[in-house]
Amino acid sequence: GQNIDQPTEMTATEGAIVQINCTYQTSGFNGLFWYQQHAGEAPTFLSYNVLDGLEEKGRFSSFLSRSKGYSYLLLKELQMKDSASYLCAAWDSNYQLIWGAGTKLIIKP
Amino acid sequence: GAVVSQHPSWVICKSGTSVKIECRSLDFQATTMFWYRQFPKQSLMLMATSNEGSKATYEQGVEKDKFLINHASLTLSTLTVTSAHPEDSSFYICSTRRGQGDTGELFFGEGSRLTVL
Numbered sequence: 001g002q003n004i005d006q007p008t009e010m011t012a013t014e015g016a017i018v019q020i021n022c023t024y025q026t027s028g029f030n031g032l033f034w035y036q037q038h039a040g041e042a043p044t045f046l047s048y049n050v051l052d053g054l055e056e057k058g059r060f061s062s063f064l065s066r067s068k069g070y071s072y073l074l075l076k077e078l079q080m081k082d083s084a085s086y087l088c089a090a091w092d093s094n095y096q097l098i099w100g101a102g103t104k105l106i107i108k109p
Numbered sequence: 110g111a112v113v114s115q116h117p118s119w120v121i122c123k124s125g126t127s128v129k130i131e132c133r134s135l136d137f138q139a140t141t142m143f144w145y146r147q148f149p150k151q152s153l154m155l156m157a158t159s160n161e162g163s164k165a166t167y168e169q170g171v172e173k174d175k176f177l178i179n180h181a182s183l184t185l186s187t188l189t190v191t192s193a194h195p196e197d198s199s200f201y202i203c204s205t206r207r208g209q210g211d212t213g214e215l216f217f218g219e220g221s222r223l224t225v226l
Binding site: 033040041042043044045048087097099100101102 | 115150151152153154155200202204214215216217218219220222
């Protein structure tokens with residue numbers, strides 16, 4: 001079956017760096033998304049990777065390794081507002097979006 | 110600014126009543142709209158895909174007679190939860206993407222939190 005795995009919860013300190021990992025098993029692959037979701041709100045788009053490598057966008061970077069079925073989201077210079085859930089989602093061969101359960105990131109002062 | 114507008118944000122209703130949730134695409138014509146449901150601490154679950162001018166495609170296990178979807182125009186899709194029960198209490202979110210066949214990001218509505226008493 002198709003599956004996305006990511007840690008349930010992570011804790012980090014304000015100003016630090018945190019890496020959220022995601023592994024996926026899908027029938028075919030057409031790219032991987034990262035979304036941020038604050039409690040009680042809809043997800044907002046962070047990144048989309050379809051080729052191997054690291055894509056940097058300000059304080060956030062996303063990495064993809066298709067051969068390993070692996071991605072990570074790197075958050076630098078953490079701010080309290082970064083406390084949220086981070087959802088990993090992958091397109092399968094039919095462009096069906098498979099969602100992970102999300103990683104709740106807790107930022108401590 | 111918002112690309113997709115969804116309302117109501119919050120709705121509380123009595124068991125047995127029906128609730129309509131609207132989702133509007135503000136910046137572009139949305140031929141396809143996705144409706145998700147999210148229970149606390151769980152991932153987004155795709156309920157159905159609505160296509161403008163045709164019948165919606167429902168995911169396995171989702172009752173099409175209970176969750177009525179209408180996509181009558183290129184900017185508006187509605188989800189009606191009929192005869193709602195407490196187990197239907199959830200966070201309902203719509204989303205769409207630009208262009209036919211575009212594999213870019215999904216734009217989400219603000220979400221609608223339904224509480225059925």
